[in-house]
Amino acid sequence: MxxxxxxxxxxxxxxxxxxxxxxxxxxxDSISYMPVLLNQPVVCNDLKLTPIQxxxxxxxxxxxxxxxxxxxxxxxxxxxxxxxxxxxxxAYQDSCNQRVINVMSPAQRxxxxxxxxQFDGGLFLLSPSEQEIxxxxxxxxxxxxEIRSFDSARAAEVQKSFLAGKKSKLRSxxxxxxxxxxxxxxxxxxxxxxxxxxxxxxxxxxxxx
Numbered sequence: 479m480x481x482x483x484x485x486x487x488x489x490x491x492x493x494x495x496x497x498x499x500x501x502x503x504x505x506x507d508s509i510s511y512m513p514v515l516l517n518q519p520v521v522c523n524d525l526k527l528t529p530i531q532x533x534x535x536x537x538x539x540x541x542x543x544x545x546x547x548x549x550x551x552x553x554x555x556x557x558x559x560x561x562x563x564x565x566x567x568x569a570y571q572d573s574c575n576q577r578v579i580n581v582m583s584p585a586q587r588x589x590x591x592x593x594x595x596q597f598d599g600g601l602f603l604l605s606p607s608e609q610e611i612x613x614x615x616x617x618x619x620x621x622x623x624e625i626r627s628f629d630s631a632r633a634a635e636v637q638k639s640f641l642a643g644k645k646s647k648l649r650s651x652x653x654x655x656x657x658x659x660x661x662x663x664x665x666x667x668x669x670x671x672x673x674x675x676x677x678x679x680x681x682x683x684x685x686x687x
Contacts, residue, residue, distance in 0.1 A: 592682030600662030
């Protein structure tokens with residue numbers, strides 16, 4: 479998530495999603511930047527993507543990066559554009575996620591969800607379908623939403639400081655990384671012992687890096 483400084487917590491949104499049972503395939507409601515994650519060699523090798531699949535995913539990834547670049551550049555010159563940009567990129571991310579999911583086989587989609595959990599850690603608990611799987615209570619959903627809102631506001635302040643020239647890119651990325659880690663820990667603390675056990679068992683075999 480730290481790959482794009484602008485709109486850092488764009489993916490931390492909550493939406494409705496159908497219930498699912500294990501084993502579970504990746505869904506477009508994921509907080510992951512799927513086109514970017516799928517371009518990492520260790521992920522490609524683990525999923526055993528075919529050359530044709532790689533070409534199709536590369537095309538989506540290139541399109542995604544270009545779109546993020548255009549919208550982010552606009553934000554550099556128009557600070558009032560942030561809210562509009564977040565909505566546009568959130569919708570575009572969902573669309574790109576679905577496109578790369580469609581490229582994968584059913585077995586690859588199931589394995590990819592395990593990989594997403596490994597890479598995103600506790601942040602993945604913001605995915606609505608993940609909350610359905612773990613049977614989040616209304617109170618847990620509410621608290622997760624509060625965590626997302628609070629930490630998104632903190633990240634927005636970091637972004638504003640960067641755009642105003644008050645923070646360097648490196649300092650901003652470090653601050654955002656710390657916010658992400660705090661968010662992940664806070665979300666994991668919401669789990670009951672039974673939910674945490676189920677979630678840890680759903681991580682699958684570690685990706686060989």
